[in-house]
Amino acid sequence: MQQIINGLMIGFMYSLIAIGLTLIWGVMNIVNFAHGDFLMIGMFTSFWLFTIYGLDPLFSIPICFLLLFVMGVAIYRFIVSKVMKGPMLAQLVVTFGVSIFLSNLAVYLWTPDFRLISSTFFQGTWDMGDFNLSKPKAIASMGSIITSICVFLFMKKTKIGKAILATEMDRESALLMGINTERINSISFGIGAALVGVAGAFLSTYYYIYPQVGGLFGTIAFSIVALGGFGSIEGAFIAGILVGLAQTLGGFFFDPAYKYAIVFMIYLITIWIRPKGLLGW
């Protein structure tokens, strides 16, 4: 029971990270290898706001959202949009460059040390009888569910959201319908980055903060996105939860050292059977 709860809680976190990634992937067919590093920037932002101004990570969420949005748009405008028409390999490698740059910038500025936010509003655990519920983790899970629902509503209800979905389905038709697809691209990249920034703020309440933290989460997010289906927000949400569960249960029943190997194994098996992912089309 405890394992299932833990799995669910990390799963919701994964979902939020993966939704940002799947949005970028679906709209412009770019794999953002710097996604994990955006997460790291979000975590560090919330860490420094806490350390310097004593701002609780939960309040730094809007700041993370805005900061990462601006960063995402800037990276799209100045770097990614330039390779969109270039060879496939350049599209794959360019975000790797950004990733290496960002994570080492963090090493340079803040040293490779591990950090932890020591005291936040929500501390300790709730005793639920059969199992314990860690307060920061529970709050973070709630937060990522709410954020995911917001994204979902945003995509379905607002004009920009619908335009993003239309671009994702068929770029040329969207362009013919008068949608500025170039603008949609930069907005989607911004939102994708902003979402992972929010995830970073939530994650910073209980996870270690260090420059290379993005690598692991980024790689897992790819597996989730591909598992859920390319560009599918619902798919990413469900797959995130599945992966969280698989990771903790797999670690519990087999060997904790192999928990990430299990995640990657699931990914490989899924794409073998369904190359476009669970909810892909």
Next chain:
Amino acid sequence: MKNFTAKPITIAGAVLALLLIFPLVITQTFPIHVMILVFMFGMLGVAWNIMGGYAGMFSFGQAAFFGIGAYTSSYLLIAFQVNPWIGLILGGLVAALVAAAIGYPCSNLRGHYFAIASIAFSEIVRIHFNNWSLVNAAEGITIPMMPESLANFMFHSSKLPYYYIIMAFLLIAVIVCYIVATSKMGYYFRAIKESHDVAEVLGINVVKYRLIAIMVSAFLSAMAGTFYAQYILYIDPESVMLGAISIQIVLISMLGGAGSVLGPVLGAAILVPLSETTRVMLGHKGTGVDMLIYGFLITIISVYQPQGVWEWFTRIGKKIK
């Protein structure tokens, strides 16, 4: 006509001669060490190029094959006293078999999906070796000292033999790549790269040729792995299977020019000395500046020169014509 074909050969001969003399003229250890790494990464780049540059399968997991090669020969050497040269071949075969086993289910994956599958695969391999007690898990393997000789693939007094061995390996890889590129198979590879579906419709056995490309690439990468083990004399999963190695291999090939026989060698000749010297000069404090510059360069290159610098040479070559 004869004049034009002779020209590249003369240049190639001159470069080769220079490289042969190089370690005799410059005898410091560091430049020779850097050159050895250039050759090794050049070889890995050429191997990547066969599957990535020609057949269009962008692998970000080559370190797995490199590591499998290093581990197979080293394990056979300590457990069964198998000669490293036999280990070299066996390591290549093991890597090729693993490549076939993983490549077959992945044979329908394209572009991004293949790239991410290759990352997932190499991570699984790395995690497994980190926990596999048969090969000493995370502790790694120290290659036992043996008397210095070519037969033992071990030299203590000088780096020179290593230099010539890896240069020969690189030559082998280049020749293999050249044969593949100019044969009928090379055209099949390029057809598959351009369009998987069209190639299939034209009657090319896509799965078969993709598997061949992956296996050849894995074999050559594993050879480089065995060389690395015999040269450094110590391996662990973090030094031979790290994702960073895979990425460096891709970058080298891309910088030099994916899809050209010598592009990756050129890429290695530029990137390896750069990263080695920045590491020595700037990286001693662990401040990450060397990697910072590296990341910046990669971004710039993919934006402004995504075809690689080899293209410049061919352009100059055409002008001379």
